Amino acid sequence: MGLSTRLLPPLGADAHKTYRLGIMGGTFDPIHYGHLVTAEQAREALDLDLVLFMPAGSPAFKQDRSVSDAEDRYAMTVLATAANAAFYPSRFEIDRPGVTYTVDTLSALREHYPDNVELYFITGADAIMDILAWHDAQRVASLATLIAATRPGYDIDTARAHIAASGIDFDVRYIEIPALAISSSNIRELVSVGKSVRYLTSESVMGYILKNHLYEPKGECRR
Numbered sequence: 001m002g003l004s005t006r007l008l009p010p011l012g013a014d015a016h017k018t019y020r021l022g023i024m025g026g027t028f029d030p031i032h033y034g035h036l037v038t039a040e041q042a043r044e045a046l047d048l049d050l051v052l053f054m055p056a057g058s059p060a061f062k063q064d065r066s067v068s069d070a071e072d073r074y075a076m077t078v079l080a081t082a083a084n085a086a087f088y089p090s091r092f093e094i095d096r097p098g099v100t101y102t103v104d105t106l107s108a109l110r111e112h113y114p115d116n117v118e119l120y121f122i123t124g125a126d127a128i129m130d131i132l133a134w135h136d137a138q139r140v141a142s143l144a145t146l147i148a149a150t151r152p153g154y155d156i157d158t159a160r161a162h163i164a165a166s167g168i169d170f171d172v173r174y175i176e177i178p179a180l181a182i183s184s185s186n187i188r189e190l191v192s193v194g195k196s197v198r199y200l201t202s203e204s205v206m207g208y209i210l211k212n213h214l215y216e217p218k219g220e221c222r223r
Contacts, residue, residue, distance in 0.1 A: 009050050009088045012114040019117045022051035023109065023144070025093070025102060028073045031055075031080045036087075036199045038149045038177050042122050043086055044196055045175045046147060050086050051122070052109075053077050056100040057093045070094035084198065101135040106143040119144035125154055125174065132166050146172045191215040 011019045024039050031053075039051045055073045067073070074094050081087035092108065093100050102121065109119060121140075125148040131137055140146075150156060156174050163170050190197050192215045197206055209215065 008090060008092075008112070009052070011049065012117045015114070015116060017116065020046065020048045020120060021109070021113070021117055022046070022048040022120045022122050022147070023105070024051055024053045024122045025056060025105065026054075027067055028053070028055045028077050029068045030073070030076045033199055034177075036080060036084075038122060038124075039087065040084070040196055040198050041177050042120070042147045042149065042175060046120055046173060048086075048120060050088055053081055053087060053089045054093045054105060055089075057096055058099050083203070103134070103136040103140050103143070106140060110143050120147050120173075121145070122147045122149065124148070125150040125156070125159055128159055128172060129162055131163070131170065132168070137166075138168055141168050141170045146170060148172050148174045149177045150174055152176060188215045 009021075011021055022039065022042055024035065026035060028035065035053075039053070042048065043051050055070065055077050057070055071094070074089065074091060077089045081089050093105060096104070106119060106121065113119075121144040123146065128146065128148045131140070131146075134140055148159065150159075154176070159174070160172075163172055187197050187200055190200070191209060197209075
C-alpha cells in the first residue's frame with residue numbers, strides 16, 4: 001500500500017528527538033469547532049508537535065448512508081485548518097480506494113515515518129466504547145496511542161472498564177474538552193496561565209485580549 005506524501009508534514013529528521021504526531025480522523029461533513037477545539041486541546045495536553053486532519057474517503061461505519069463528496073469535505077478541512085500552523089490537512093484517506101479503515105491509515109503512517117515519530121490517534125470517548133468493533137482493533141492498539149476526547153461529566157470510569165475488559169492493550173489518554181461548556185471564566189483562567197484559547201472565542205476577541213494584556217497572563221498565550 002503506497003502512501004502519497006502530498007501535504008504530509010516532514011517529521012523525524014532529528015534522530016535524537018522524539019516527535020509526537022496527532023491524527024484527527026473523521027468524516028468532516030462538515031468540519032466544525034468541536035473538531036478544532038478537540039485537536040487544539042489534545043495538541044496542548046499531550047504536547048503534540050502537529051495534528052494531521054484526515055477526512056475519510058468511504059467511512060466504514062457510514063456505509064449505510066450518504067455523505068458529501070470527498071473533495072468538498074477535504075476543501076472545508078483545508079479552509080478550517082489554514083489559520084493554525086500546527087494543523088495539516090491530508091488527502092490520503094480520500095485518495096485511497098475502498099472502505100476507509102483506521103488501521104490502514106495508521107499502518108501507512110507508521111511505514112512512512114521513522115521510529116522516533118510517535119502516533120496519537122484522536123477520537124471521541126464515545127467512539128472508544130465501540131473500539132472493539134473497529135477493523136483489526138488489536139493492530140490499532142499496537143500502532144498508536146489513543147486520545148479520547150470527553151465532554152464534561154462523561155463517565156470515564158465506565159469507558160476505562162470497557163477497554164480493560166477487552167483484553168487488548170490499548171493505551172488511552174482521556175482529556176476533557178470544553179467545547180460544550182465554554183464560559184467566560186474558563187477563557188479568563190486559560191489566558192491567566194498562558195494556555196491556548198484558540199477556537200474558544202473569535203480571532204478578533206482573542207486578538208483584543210492579547211493586545212490589551214487582559215487577565216494578566218503569566219506567560220505568552222500561544223496562538
